[in-house]
Amino acid sequence: xxxxxxxPRHLIKEKRETATLKCYPIPRxxxxxWYQQGPGQDPQxxxxxxxxxxxxxxxxxxxFSAQQFSDYHSELNMSSLxxxxxxxxxxxxxxxxxxxxxxxxxxxxxxL
Amino acid sequence: AQSVTQPDxxxxxxxxxxxxxRCNYSYGATPYLFWYVQSPGQGLQLLLKYFSGDTLVQGIxxxxxxxKRSQSSFNLRKPSVHWSDAAEYFCAVGPLGGSARQxxxxxxxxLTVLP
Numbered sequence: 507x508x509x510x511x512x513x514p515r516h517l518i519k520e521k522r523e524t525a526t527l528k529c530y531p532i533p534r535x536x537x538x539x540w541y542q543q544g545p546g547q548d549p550q551x552x553x554x555x556x557x558x559x560x561x562x563x564x565x566x567x568x569x570f571s572a573q574q575f576s577d578y579h580s581e582l583n584m585s586s587l588x589x590x591x592x593x594x595x596x597x598x599x600x601x602x603x604x605x606x607x608x609x610x611x612x613x614x615x616x617x618l
Numbered sequence: 619a620q621s622v623t624q625p626d627x628x629x630x631x632x633x634x635x636x637x638x639x640r641c642n643y644s645y646g647a648t649p650y651l652f653w654y655v656q657s658p659g660q661g662l663q664l665l666l667k668y669f670s671g672d673t674l675v676q677g678i679x680x681x682x683x684x685x686k687r688s689q690s691s692f693n694l695r696k697p698s699v700h701w702s703d704a705a706e707y708f709c710a711v712g713p714l715g716g717s718a719r720q721x722x723x724x725x726x727x728x729l730t731v732l733p
Contacts, residue, residue, distance in 0.1 A: 510661075548708060548723040549662070596661060607721065609654070611661040 510599050510610035518616045519587050527582040527613045531599030537561070538580040539607060540572060541596040549596060555580055556603060584615075592617045620645045622711050624724035632732045633701050639694040639727050641683075641709030651692045652710040652721065653683055662708065668692065679703070704731040 511530040519525050531538050537556045541549040542565075551564035555574035566572070569587075574580045578599075584591060594614050598607040621644045631637055643649055650669045654662040666677025673685040683694045692709060709724040 548725045550723075551721065598662075606664065606667065608664070609662040 512610040525584045529580045529597030535599035537600045539598040543594040587617045622724035628728045630730040637696045637699045641692045643711045650712045654708045657705045
């Protein structure tokens with residue numbers, strides 16, 4: 507069965523650069539969530555979208571923005587990267603707000 | 619506010635031994651409870667979930683968990699651990715329906731399996 511796809515799987519950037527992470531949900535899933543997991547930390551909710559509209563916002567820095575497109579894929583845009591942004595970024599998708607969340611493999615971002 | 623506590627940061631068991639990972643939650647309403655497993659370099663995989671009905675739920679890979687409302691606990695168990703179970707395990711709580719859509723995760727329990 508198709509799963510959540512995230513690209514790239516690994517990304518290395520320098521401080522003050524920008525990065526864009528992409529998430530392709532499971533087909534027919536209309537809800538996308540972004541989580542950030544720092545080294546040795548538990549995943550922290552960043553933001554979510556339902557039917558292309560932002561539905562919830564967590565601890566997402568102002569330097570980050572995200573959107574969900576007409577094909578339901580989502581992109582997380584990160585600007586003015588800091589060393590502390592180095593983390594594993596997970597995307598999850600679900601069918602509807604109460605549906606089971608299926609997680610992607612994550613994008614590992616390293617900021618040098 | 620909802621919160622999840624996993625009191626054991628690291629657990630080591632021998633292969634074939636039984637396993638119990640603890641999870642306590644704080645939630646103001648009926649919770650939706652999950653256990654996820656994360657292998658090194660991998661995404662989170664759902665092991666099992668509970669939101670109503672039988673308080674003992676069965677999951678994949680031989681895992682089960684028991685919801686105890688009186689103790690606000692949702693401990694994960696496995697009768698006989700395999701070496702491939704070595705991973706990090708996260709307990710999570712979310713709202714049952716409602717408008718909020720995020721999960722709150724515990725800090726994880728790292729499981730080491732000795733041969």
